[in-house]
Amino acid sequence: MRLDVDPIKCEAHGLCAELLPERITLDEWGYPIIDPAPIPASLQDLARRTVNACPTLALKLRALESRPLDGVQTRSRRVVSGRDGGEAAPGRRARSTR
Amino acid sequence: MSLPRVLLGAGPETMDFAVHRRVHGDPPTAGRAAGAAARLHAELTRAGLRGRGGGAFPLAAKLAAAQRAKRRPVVVVNATEGEPLSVKDRMLLESLPHLVLDGALCLADALDTGEVIIAIDECFGDATASMRRALLERPDLGGHTAQAKIVNVPSGYVTGQETAIVNFINSGIPRPVTQPPRLTERGIAKRPTLMSNAETLAHVALIARHGAEWFREMGREDEPGSALVTLSGGVRAPGVFEIEYGSRLGSVIEAAGGLTEPVRAFLFGGYAGSWVGGEAARSARLSRAGLAPLRASLGAGIIVALPESACPVAEVARVAAWMADESAHQCGPCVNGLGSIADVLIDVCEGRGGRDAFGDIRRWSELVTGRGACAHPDGTARFVTSALSTFATEFDDHARHGLCEACERRPVLIVPRRRVAVRS
Amino acid sequence: MTVGPSVYWYLTRASGAVALVLLTVSVVIGIAAVARLRGPQMPRFVVDGIHRTASLLAVAFLLVHIVTAVLDAFAPITLINAVIPFTGAYRPLWLGLGAVAFDLLLAVTATSLLRRRLGHGAWRGIHWLAYASWPVAVLHGFGTGSDVHQTWLLAINVACIAAVLAAVTVRVAIGWPANVRMRIGALGVTAAFALGLVAWLPGGPLGKGWARRAGTPANLLRPARGGRT
Numbered sequence: 001m002r003l004d005v006d007p008i009k010c011e012a013h014g015l016c017a018e019l020l021p022e023r024i025t026l027d028e029w030g031y032p033i034i035d036p037a038p039i040p041a042s043l044q045d046l047a048r049r050t051v052n053a054c055p056t057l058a059l060k061l062r063a064l065e066s067r068p069l070d071g072v073q074t075r076s077r078r079v080v081s082g083r084d085g086g087e088a089a090p091g092r093r094a095r096s097t098r
Numbered sequence: 099m100s101l102p103r104v105l106l107g108a109g110p111e112t113m114d115f116a117v118h119r120r121v122h123g124d125p126p127t128a129g130r131a132a133g134a135a136a137r138l139h140a141e142l143t144r145a146g147l148r149g150r151g152g153g154a155f156p157l158a159a160k161l162a163a164a165q166r167a168k169r170r171p172v173v174v175v176n177a178t179e180g181e182p183l184s185v186k187d188r189m190l191l192e193s194l195p196h197l198v199l200d201g202a203l204c205l206a207d208a209l210d211t212g213e214v215i216i217a218i219d220e221c222f223g224d225a226t227a228s229m230r231r232a233l234l235e236r237p238d239l240g241g242h243t244a245q246a247k248i249v250n251v252p253s254g255y256v257t258g259q260e261t262a263i264v265n266f267i268n269s270g271i272p273r274p275v276t277q278p279p280r281l282t283e284r285g286i287a288k289r290p291t292l293m294s295n296a297e298t299l300a301h302v303a304l305i306a307r308h309g310a311e312w313f314r315e316m317g318r319e320d321e322p323g324s325a326l327v328t329l330s331g332g333v334r335a336p337g338v339f340e341i342e343y344g345s346r347l348g349s350v351i352e353a354a355g356g357l358t359e360p361v362r363a364f365l366f367g368g369y370a371g372s373w374v375g376g377e378a379a380r381s382a383r384l385s386r387a388g389l390a391p392l393r394a395s396l397g398a399g400i401i402v403a404l405p406e407s408a409c410p411v412a413e414v415a416r417v418a419a420w421m422a423d424e425s426a427h428q429c430g431p432c433v434n435g436l437g438s439i440a441d442v443l444i445d446v447c448e449g450r451g452g453r454d455a456f457g458d459i460r461r462w463s464e465l466v467t468g469r470g471a472c473a474h475p476d477g478t479a480r481f482v483t484s485a486l487s488t489f490a491t492e493f494d495d496h497a498r499h500g501l502c503e504a505c506e507r508r509p510v511l512i513v514p515r516r517r518v519a520v521r522s
Numbered sequence: 523m524t525v526g527p528s529v530y531w532y533l534t535r536a537s538g539a540v541a542l543v544l545l546t547v548s549v550v551i552g553i554a555a556v557a558r559l560r561g562p563q564m565p566r567f568v569v570d571g572i573h574r575t576a577s578l579l580a581v582a583f584l585l586v587h588i589v590t591a592v593l594d595a596f597a598p599i600t601l602i603n604a605v606i607p608f609t610g611a612y613r614p615l616w617l618g619l620g621a622v623a624f625d626l627l628l629a630v631t632a633t634s635l636l637r638r639r640l641g642h643g644a645w646r647g648i649h650w651l652a653y654a655s656w657p658v659a660v661l662h663g664f665g666t667g668s669d670v671h672q673t674w675l676l677a678i679n680v681a682c683i684a685a686v687l688a689a690v691t692v693r694v695a696i697g698w699p700a701n702v703r704m705r706i707g708a709l710g711v712t713a714a715f716a717l718g719l720v721a722w723l724p725g726g727p728l729g730k731g732w733a734r735r736a737g738t739p740a741n742l743l744r745p746a747r748g749g750r751t
Contacts, residue, residue: 006276007428007429007430007432007470007471008275008276008428008429008471010430011430012430013558013566014558014566015567015570018565018566018567019567027431029430029434029435031430031431031469033465033469052638053567056642057638057641057642
């Protein structure tokens with residue numbers, strides 16, 4: 001199983017990163033960065049709970065084989081630069097998507 | 099074994115149906131004959147035709163997916179051309195509408211469907227009028243039992259994305275949606291949808307007439323055939339040219355009358371593409387394999403020659419700001435990331451950039467890639483980061499000293515002011 | 523026949539009060555959640571968890587409230603009265619409001635438990651009914667409750683109303699919803715509700731003869747002997 005987020009539904013509530021920090025960190029605007037590594041059995045219950053907790057049902061658990069052919073949407077990505085959660089760059093206010 | 103192929107007989111006037119039939123022969127009417135669909139699929143597979151709208155997806159695979167579907171599919175011609183630097187699709191509709199129609203009808207027959215939709219940017223008045231006239235010239239659509247209708251889609255960079263067009267037709271909202279399900283499974287009115295770029299369909303029309311072997315006589319083994327490119331910037335006669343994959347950049351520049359002044363760099367692929375320095379591009383070959391070592395690709399067939407006299411920093415900052423505005427504003431990383439990148443680029447251009455400006459821009463570029471519902475943020479990130487590498491000196495200068503004289507010149511990279519804003 | 527209030531009568535009043543408090547907690551969180559307040563001791567998933575748990579507990583206490591009211595022999599309340607509004611013999615209007623609130627909460631709870639299957643859009647539409655359930659429950663409490671004169675229950679009601687008023691103010695203050703008219707409208711409606719209660723209560727449930735006016739069957743009324751009924 002792997003986690004995927006629907007970026008259109010996501011509204012940066014941030015519950016997912018609180019519940020599953022092993023796989024989810026928040027970028028400087030509060031949106032989730034999902035580690036694409038598969039979810040081991042030990043984390044599956046927690047992953048299900050996290051999916052259930054998302055207020056907009058943006059987070060989904062997918063079977064490992066299912067991958068969109070074009071690879072464009074619902075891609076998850078590991079950010080190597082190391083910045084997680086935390087303050088925004090000075091002067092950059094997070095913008096609303098509404 | 100020579101060019102032009104798609105552009106054969108193209109001139110300033112629209113090719114009406116009579117002229118079209120004289121130049122290209124009668125439209126292929128294998129139609130609904132038994133086995134015709136399988137034959138077309140086989141030809142397209144052998145031809146190796148890939149989409150010409152930037153995605154380069156193998157058309158035969160799309161056709162097969164739509165053929166597997168249980169419900170009757172819809173064929174859509176994508177002539178929305180949201181990339182301002184590309185005019186080839188518009189040109190095809192204005193000059194060669196029947197070639198595009200032939201291709202669409204071939205696919206409609208292969209899918210045994212009666213429905214063809216031609217999606218055109220609402221601002222392309224001439225293209226729409228031309229296609230309307232072309233449809234009237236073929237009231238029975240030449241023996242096909244399909245019905246074609248034109249849908250005008252609001253202008254916008256992302257409104258021409260496949261799912262955005264489908265979303266617009268379904269619900270009136272011209273914004274991308276997440277897949278799955280893929281369009282070939284469920285698209286317009288929940289039916290399987292085969293959407294193809296207008297130029298791709300022109301090639302289908304020719305392959306249906308002359309066969310896959312003929313198609314493969316040009317181009318490369320891994321990238322067969324010809325393609326249309328829009329060449330603009332510092333050349334004498336900018337416009338649409340048909341090239342053979344693998345040909346030299348130099349030859350299309352010659353065809354455009356040569357450079358008007360020394361070139362600083364080339365932009366390949368449009369505002370979602372990447373930059374290559376003038377020297378490095380000198381011997382570039384126009385193909386995936388040829389441009390990959392330069393970290394570039396043709397995209398929807400776009401080449402811009404940025405002259406020495408232009409200011410790359412101002413151009414890039416302006417385009418980045420426009421791309422940020424053109425976001426569908428649905429996904430947090432895109433809205434925030436592109437906005438931040440644009441803000442800092444403008445700051446740098448005017449000499450106000452902070453110490454970490456370039457580091458920030460690179461970090462944000464990585465942060466937005468792959469995290470939107472469509473590839474819009476990825477494209478802008480690529481455009482900006484390649485600019486930072488290609489124009490490192492110029493960006494440094496601006497960060498230190500602010501605006502230069504070239505900043506005030508007439509822009510090379512045009513950003514249209516949209517008649518209708520695409521926003522939530 | 524009855525020598526005094528039965529244990530069911532106590533239970534139904536107590537569980538009703540507790541249900542109202544729990545519902546208020548849930549509604550307050552729902553209203554103010556848009557502020558996205560979080561702290562190291564109070565992560566959002568905990569706040570969200572309290573919202574869900576308080577709602578479920580409120581429904582649980584509501585069920586006790588209903589069952590004990592039905593079982594109690596004093597007032598002729600049947601199970602049907604609890605679900606189908608305004609059908610009772612006992613204070614039909616005010617009891618009926620309770621049935622309305624219960625029905626709304628049933629819809630909200632059912633859709634929330636099935637949220638994954640319904641999808642976010644459908645769930646959200648029904649969830650708005652929760653806003654209606656709270657004032658209806660408050661009115662039901664004032665109209666039906668026989669403890670309405672008691673200071674402790676009055677205090678609970680006042681606290682609940684104040685909490686909701688405060689939550690609405692917080693939400694409007696941070697600019698939600700975006701439309702100014704809607705914000706003023708929301709604040710106005712809530713304030714009007716609170717002020718309306720203040721105007722109504724002294725002459726209504728807190729006034730003389732309320733039990734009779736509210737529709738208590740005549741055989742249950744205590745004979746008026748100069749005191750309050």
